[in-house]
């Protein structure tokens with residue numbers, strides 16, 4: 001009997017979560033860790049999803065002059081561009097600018113992030129600067145929740161494609177990228193070590209629909225806007 005021939009498998013309505021590793025992350029993370037701690041000493045955090053001993057910096061990381069912050073900021077549009085291509089979009093990024101913001105999270109013992117989205121944007125990302133070396137249970141894990149209503153039907157199939165939720169603990173130097181509308185939360189840090197991450201949001205805007213002209217990309221990246229040069 002002849003075998004069935006695979007013609008195609010199309011992941012329609014999918015929810016891709018991309019993981020990248022940033023080159024030279026060890027040195028970069030040393031710089032970012034000290035820059036983040038210093039920022040925390042000099043700036044009041046803001047209250048968003050962060051709870052417990054969780055410091056959420058102001059949103060202006062992209063305009064900070066520190067070398068570590070600047071270096072990682074340049075990676076966000078690159079990561080977004082990789083994501084767009086990997087999920088099969090055929091848009092020409094040369095036709096687009098983007099708007100972005102970014103901030104630092106420092107979760108100490110008990111710090112966590114309640115469930116939320118970043119829904120005004122297209123893509124969101126988290127870069128892992130410092131992860132506690134002690135790993136236990138769900139401490140510090142990021143959890144994504146399936147927004148489909150039918151996942152309970154597929155429980156027996158035991159696959160992430162239909163799971164009700166998934167939890168990740170990326171390594172230091174990893175950057176994950178996901179749709180901004182995807183519900184997510186961060187479990188409490190159950191260690192005495194800091195968990196430091198940088199979070200970002202990005203929305204693409206067609207140049208012919210953008211309201212502002214952008215004369216100097218390198219300057220405007222610091223303000224959160226730049227042309228896309230990947």
Ligand SMILES: [Fe+2]
Nearest residue numbers: 116117118184
């Ligand atoms: Fe978030």
